[in-house]
Amino acid sequence: MFFIMAVTLFTSRVVLNTLGVVDFGIYNVVGGVVAMMGILNGAMAVSTQRYLTFELGRGDMVRLKQVFSVCLTIFFLLSVIVVILAETIGLWFLHNEMVIPAERMTAANWVYQYSILACILSLVVNPFNATIIAHERMNVYAYVSILEVSLKLAVVYLLLVIPADRLSTYGLLILTSQAIVAFTYIVYCRHHFKETHYRFYWERPLFIELVSYSGWNLFGSVSSLVKGQGLNILLNMFFNPAVNAARGIAYQINSAITQFFTNFYTAVRPQITKYYAQGDMEDMLKLVFRSSKFSFYLIMLISMPIVIEAPYIVNLWLGQLPEYVVPFTRLIIVISAIDAMATPLMTAAHATGHIRLYQFSVGTMTILNLPISYVFLKLGGQPLTVFYVSLCISTICLFMRLWIVHRLMDFPVKRYIIQVFGSCVFICAVALIIPLTIHLLLRENFVNVMIVCLVCVLSTITTVYGLGLTKHERGLVVDILRKKILHKK
Template sequence: MTMEYQSNNRRIVKNTLLLYMRMMFTMGISLFTSRVILNALGVEDYGIYNVIGGLVTMFTVISGSLSNAISRFLTIEIGLNNPQRINKVFSTGVNVHIVLAFIVLLLGELVGGWFLNSQMSIPSERIYAANWVLQFSLLSFCINLINVPYNAAIIAYEKMNVFAYIGIAEVIMKLVIAYLIYIALFDKLIYYSFLMFFVTIILRLIYGWYCNHKIQNCCYTFVYDSILIKEMSSFAGWGMLGTSAYMLNTQGVNMLINIYFGVIVNAARGVAVQVDAAIKQFVNSFTTAINPQITKSYAKGDYDYMLSLMCSSAKFSSYLMLFLAVPLVWESDMVLTLWLKKPPAGSSVFLRLLLLCTFVDNILANPLITAQLATGYMKKYQISVTIVGCLVFPLTWIAYSFGAPVETTYYLYAIVYFVLLFVRLYLIRHYIGFRIGEYINRVLIKILPVYILGFTLPLPIIFALNPSLIRLIITVLTSLICSCLIIFTIGLTCKERTLVKYKLMTIKKQL
């Protein structure tokens, strides 16, 4: 069993490195193209695209839960090494998503069209372009829906090299789009929406070809298994509750921001979301590699290894985020100015608060969510999580109604999801047999002093120097060195420090 653990750990390390190679390339190009797109479209059109994209994304309340269901069922069957069942789950997933795509398209045309033209705050001269954005965004979303089982199969089989190559191809195409938008002589917002739709079609063809020709048991065949559909639908149905809460708290709040503050504020939020998405991509490259092993460990009944992976995922994800979060929090204005030259007003405030929300909701909660999905026990968990999670939207609505500033929603989000973290711990402890105190000791108590010191040590530089490129460079270098030392001395266990020393000595000998 020790050899199996070592093999799994080596696979996790290999897949993590592949995903980080993908991430470094895609993140750099994505941030550059975002700058070009913002300058080409202008703040107003960028805000329109952001808010309409958010409107369409709200339909993931339907698709997100099914995506989790397919990923979970596929990974469980792969862990049990059941080839016929794998193909049945994959093909059933494709069928369900094709039907779902038509439903979303119909709802999007009816509900989305009505909301866009009667409720949203969009300048009258841009309504025509906004409707075209809605059409292309809906079509792109529906194609991505059909693509979900193919994406899930690649991750479940841990083909991270292919996942990385396709991601690189995607950002290269988006880089070409940025150039085409920059030189376009007609309505750039409509043209941009069309080109993004075209990229979606190309990616769909790539994913489909690879799964059908290169992954055994994931070649689509028409099947109808009412029992499997019922199992997946039940799993997805309860998952839909949690997904609806999250979408209401993010894209629903984006709609409230549009209604109360207008598209300019949506643009500022959109810029912050771009940077936050890059941070999530940086951190989730690690969790994407480790999540399949968490699910497979549950399928085999190896709960000790599963808990070890959960704690490692939360702890090391937190440390990875620290490297980027410290300079971004203290130097957000300078970073955004260097990136965009003239960022929308309020972008830096949004960015700082989004990083806080990401840490509470994404970094600490993701391993718990993966573990809960692996167990398949969804009813009690999703009802409880949804009741607590749904508080953000109504509280934000009430706050805005009384004239609260736009950033109030992020404080509410952080508080609600911090409470939700302990709700998740309380609910999941029965299914995999661990004590809440054990998780707190191995994760929260370890990372708390690391974060306090990591954010405190660069402060003398911030107070001593005026904002400038030189201060940014010094802050980045100082925070990187300090974070590494703090993580090594107080953030790792003795066993982990010994392993790090051994790896460093090995690298030194090879050099």
């Protein structure tokens, strides 16, 4: 993961320098338009993951194969819908509403078409990814991650040597790398999981159940899209592509950081659903509590040095310090940490299969990001305003999730607030004291920044271990270290 993060940050720097701020901003915002067309993808992906994991938890292999076949059929239908939407409404929006320099419109159109194909690929491969997660073959993601990193390096090299328009070339190279990764997942699944050998199967009640479940997930996907790409487009409407580029850089940094949480949570998610399917509520609640804390701690461990030393690190990384990148990065990381803490609550709600109240309540609150931000920007607000709004709404949504999960399964809300939310805030505050003090006392240079980063890591580890873990959890950590390190020696 550290290797992947390093390569991601390296390639981001080269791509920014090669494309330039304007083209980099265009690529990010055009991709956002396609993401809007692909909202059905996210909605159906969550449904597929839940139903495959649930059937696997019950041990019904025949039903598992039937669910997979119906899901893949639905994804084929969604691909057709996405193409129709993207080539009509999306294309009109690109040409009439986006702020793109006239001389770059041809390249933007090529990037748009490549992004549509990439969206179709992600649709088709979704049931296969869901199957890997349901079977908990997490090692597969490690190997494919190595492949993805290698492809990123290849893209950067080819971008520098191919004598063609770099923006459109970059779009084509990214599409090619995504196609290779998708093909790898599909081939692996067909060789290891019998249920992924697709044969057309139709069952109207199952189809309706999946689509109905996905309908509420669609509402949740729309809300997430509004928070992410919707705000990106809003920034483009009020400001220039350089602001979109700054946001894109900040999200790339955040993506590299949150990848640690994402991989950890990918392993946890199917276990929460399986515990519920088996009626083991005690172990499910323990896992929700622990995964909420550990998700926050993982992001805190990686991000604290970046948050404190962001100006120096970004300038060292990019060779320049674009406006808004530092404050964007800091705010986005804080928002991601709060969302990461809340994500296991979402999985607990999804495990029950009763998601209408959850998606309507949390989704509606999340959608408010767009109108509230629009009002502030219309009144003369600066780009940072949208992230302050997002931070406030993410915090509110955390407590809304707690209330909803309590209604679905008698969840111990008070204990969660004290043992998870309160503990995470307290640990973060304590861990910040020493590195922040050193940062304020030392002059900014490479050696001093490295000292602060090292102190951040040590402060986080010692504070989390000493104050953030229970006695039982500390015992688990010691056992893992003993098995993984001492045993190897």
